[in-house]
Amino acid sequence: MPEIPFTLRQLAYLVAAAEDGTIAAAAARLHVSPSAISDAITELEHGLGAVLCVRRRAHGLTLTSAGVHTVTRARTLLHDARELGRSLQSVEGELVGPVTIACYPTLAPTILPPLLDGFGAAHPRVTLQIEETTSDALAGRIESGQVDVAFVYDTLIPGAPRREKLFERPAHVLLAASDPLAAAETVRLEDLVDRDLILLDAPPSSEHTLSMFASRGLTPHIRHRTSSYEAVRTLVGRGLGYGVLVQRPANAASYEGYPVAMKEIAPPVAPVGIDVIWSATTAPPPRVRALIDFARSIDWAPAR
Template sequence: MYIDQVPNFSLRQLSYLITAARLGTISAAAAELHVSSSAISDSITALEHQMGSQLCIRKKAQGLVLTAAGKQVAAQARNLINEANELERDLKTTDDELAGPITIGCYPTLAPMILPVLLAEFGEQHPRVSLEIVETTQDKLAGKLESGEIDVAFVYETLIPGTPNHAQLFAQPAHVILAADDPFASRDTVRLEDLVDRDMILLDSPPSSQHTLSMFHGRGLRPTIRHRTTSYEVVRTLVGRGLGYGVLVQRLNNTSSYEGYSLVVKEIEPAVEPVGVEVIWPSQTAMAMRVQALIEFALARQWKTA
């Protein structure tokens, strides 16, 4: 819901009213809250002025009594204060326990490697931290970090949007995937020059597509693209059916396609430059302790990359 106006009163003013009504006198409320009687009296007067209603009747002999409007305000104020206290408890970090939400952005092909570890292992260590996931391509991350929509993201080092803080988790080179019965399947390595006239299944999702094509263009080659897809698994499935080869960076232990066709992985010769996988976070925003803990957890972990 869009909030178009901030209330003129504060939770402190409401708490003064509630306490004075519960104890029956302003002086008793002042003693319990460790403030002056004049501070409570002035606060209640200001609250009445801001709401445009008399909330209590103050009599020296009989103390303080709420009016009908005051009773309505006090009832709703208790709910507001309880919710505010609950919000503070949910977000408050203590020496023993982290708490609160973290929104994690992740490039889709990295998600099967990165997210299960964070959700299971980091989540188990910090049960009061709520992890929310946003899977998106790197071009769509632009602005989401600096705006606060995403607290931290896991991406390839190429084409990182903006100027966020970043640190590398690991790096690995691209590889070629082939169907098990492909004529090149028995080779130890594969040259891009030998693939250029064959059909390619291109992972057409930034920055993967740019990186793949740049490897060919860097050697003066133009690959023959038969199909384009934004899905990592579709690339593997089409390759498994023998419809072309694929070039990928992310490596999974599963050597079969979604349909069960066998795949083989071949290194590229000459060797291509490894691509780094990085954790990035906003450069202009104060970092919560829970986010810092997640980044430190990710950097300290030994990631299985093959």
Template sequence: MSDLPWSSSVATPPFTLRQLAYLVAAAEAGTIVGAAELVHVSPSAMSDAITELERLVGERLCVRRKAQGLTLTSAGVRAVADARLLLRGAHELYAALHTSTDALVGPLAIGCFPTLAPTVLPPLLSDFGASHPRLDIEVIEADQDHLVELLDSGRIDVAFVYDVRLPGRVKRTTLFALPPHVLLPANHPRATDPVVRLKDLIDEDFIMLDAPPSRENVLTTFAAQGLTPRIRHRTGNPEVVRSLVGRGLGYGMLIQRHSDFSDAKGFPLVMKDVSPPIPPVAVDVIWSADLMPTPRAEAVIAFAKAANWPLPAPVPVS
């Protein structure tokens, strides 16, 4: 006989979805106060709900210390992971019951690597969004490692990333591929060359996009030619790379191509293909291998696979 306080498949557990939601919010925020702000309740109500949940399940789920935030116990880590799945299922049930048509309704969280955002997000938010006006689309831009973590937790439904160092726990489909290119200030001595060689730039300062997987991909690219870049500045923002290069502080390397190669603030850039050619990097849409994709996620995956992505034309190579 089961030792759980309920045994029938139709019996209700002693805790509520609201208590589970408060626990997940507290885990994500790291503090009771921060979690209370997220769900618009008082900190005391949040704390009382979690305390009651712990009493009901007979386990301490978190340790709360003033000025040090909240830390999950081992039981709490498991409880949060399972609670996310239950809450996800509850949201799907609500969305299914809330509409009597085939229209897609409900939340859709899309993750995107920042340099892909100018290419990926406009079609998603305009074309896909217009086709499904009852969706509540949320976009989260983050580095690739964080996006995979968000997929694992169920916080996002799909993500658009580069196909570099992806873990086996995600499913994927490739959308398009682009080779890395070099950015130079418009007054650079090699700005008029049809292509550039990395070894001709290696003694100059390099502005590095320091966000995984771009960091690893760039260093691997240089290492494959027996080179080590002289890194002057690191930034996680591709627009900062473009700005610093435009101001003559060094050269850069990016994958995503802008259709406009000049800076509107008066610091123009040029984009150059590399010789010998660098293998292209694929862009994928990925989703969790462990969580069943929702109909909304399936729809955005299908859209991504069928989309004619508006990619800038590559620089001519002579």
């Protein structure tokens, strides 16, 4: 059997340097010396007989075409090696190992509690690592294997991952309970356009809200912008404006305790889908597949 001209450690160091952009950054993250990473990459290049990267002191590390190919294949080899180690540590049928879950902040209060509670209880040896992140920060992280699965709105999905819709919900108007429109069954956007909007300014929520108005030839008057879902509810509860939100908490009061009212939009607006996404290039290990299946089994109907 021919000798393998590289080690998993050499591959891991190359992948880390490619992801962090510099050898120094990769060394700091892995708690090793920069020379250890540099020497490992050099030895890997000698073993493979190819230049994998160009190293410039002021500009970091740039992969060659051979380096891009090697990093892509190395990620698969490292993933399979880790899974082999975990399979030997588990008993028959038991799921073991980490699952990194990314979730948009506005979805986290809806998605994470039933997922962490139910799946965590069923599979105690699976470590669920949570990252609340926006769509721009998520880009590339599923493809690189840094994130195993993510829960996102279907209006803005980075890359081309595998995906499955879990549920969908239309946006609603949030009003202070004392607002005269709170007594109506539905609210028209035309009745709101001259009022003060408290905009949830976090992609894709802000784009979705503004596009709803634009589709009817309307431009809302934005009084305040905030990236906090609960801040929108609090400001609305105080009567400082109205909000347009998708997620529907069971609590009909703001963080401060001010009562709020959720009203359907008339005519109805298209619902927003909430998807689970995962890598299209790497088959998910059993524990990730099990988490996806568990998410599909949950009744996501909002509490009434």
